Amino acid sequence: MSIRIGTRGSALALAQTERVCRMLAERDIAVETFVITTEGDTTTGVPLHEIGGQGVFVRALDDAILRGEIDIAVHSMKDIPAARPPGLALGAVLERDSPADFLAYLGQIEDVRTVGSSSTRRCAQILRFDPSVEVKPLRGNVDTRIRKMRERQYDAIILAEAGLERLGYTLPGDRLPVDTFVPSPNQGAIAVVCREDPSLVEMLTFLDHAPTRFDVEAERAVMEEVGGGCFTPQGIYCRDGSLIGEVLALDGSRWERVEQHVETLEEARECGRDLRALAEHLIREAREALGLSS
Numbered sequence: 001m002s003i004r005i006g007t008r009g010s011a012l013a014l015a016q017t018e019r020v021c022r023m024l025a026e027r028d029i030a031v032e033t034f035v036i037t038t039e040g041d042t043t044t045g046v047p048l049h050e051i052g053g054q055g056v057f058v059r060a061l062d063d064a065i066l067r068g069e070i071d072i073a074v075h076s077m078k079d080i081p082a083a084r085p086p087g088l089a090l091g092a093v094l095e096r097d098s099p100a101d102f103l104a105y106l107g108q109i110e111d112v113r114t115v116g117s118s119s120t121r122r123c124a125q126i127l128r129f130d131p132s133v134e135v136k137p138l139r140g141n142v143d144t145r146i147r148k149m150r151e152r153q154y155d156a157i158i159l160a161e162a163g164l165e166r167l168g169y170t171l172p173g174d175r176l177p178v179d180t181f182v183p184s185p186n187q188g189a190i191a192v193v194c195r196e197d198p199s200l201v202e203m204l205t206f207l208d209h210a211p212t213r214f215d216v217e218a219e220r221a222v223m224e225e226v227g228g229g230c231f232t233p234q235g236i237y238c239r240d241g242s243l244i245g246e247v248l249a250l251d252g253s254r255w256e257r258v259e260q261h262v263e264t265l266e267e268a269r270e271c272g273r274d275l276r277a278l279a280e281h282l283i284r285e286a287r288e289a290l291g292l293s294s
């Protein structure tokens, strides 16, 4: 018997899946890999929030598990939306890689005028840091984004450092500090999703890193309470129970923030409710500015 692993076909997804395959192989568990194309991979011209947010990357693989075509799927955990279909379990969360963002640029930092990113969070955070930069939309996989910077369509781009490391890329630029460029919830964590099947979940537990799982679940608890969706600039980061959450105005001119040590997911949830109450006006503002109704 072998485990059927589903993955997206992007270089990043394949690198992540390769890591899980290696870990399974070390335990003499046979694996078969299936590459599945998702709507998010075939639609690159429009901002993510217009095609249904991060969830588009995950849905096709969820469906393949539920149809019994594959047993497990490997994802960048930050791409997994808050609402999950019934019948699926989070089989394992690997030990976290770098949670930080990376500002990549070719010349001198002083010469950076245009920064490419389609993430409302990254745009707001870079504008807070330097309101004089011009942020320009930039979607596509990591390679596409790097190519566009090399073609000088942008002076700089912002990417997850974890993605660069998994692809083995070293780019000129700077790691952005996580206390001011607070990452997306679950950035840098790899998740293994499976059918809600106790024997399958049990088989995957050796892949699981408990401290990472607590931190990423605390981040998701905050994310669920804040709501906001991917159109609201928000950063949520937990490390060993030290939680930072912030919601920003789209132009980075204002923000609300909570910072607290949490021991339980319920405490994290409470922190999320506090942030929600503080940031209600910023969430409404972002939704209205982007012309979204829900």
Ligand SMILES: NCc1[nH]cc(CCC(=O)O)c1CC(=O)O
Residues within 6 Å of the ligand: 076, 077, 078, 079, 142, 158, 159, 160, 162, 163, 186, 187, 188, 189, 190
């Ligand atoms: N938005 C796509 C995406 N999903 C996960 C990562 C990076 C890897 C990770 O966060 O685990 C990236 C690329 C990026 O944000 O630059």
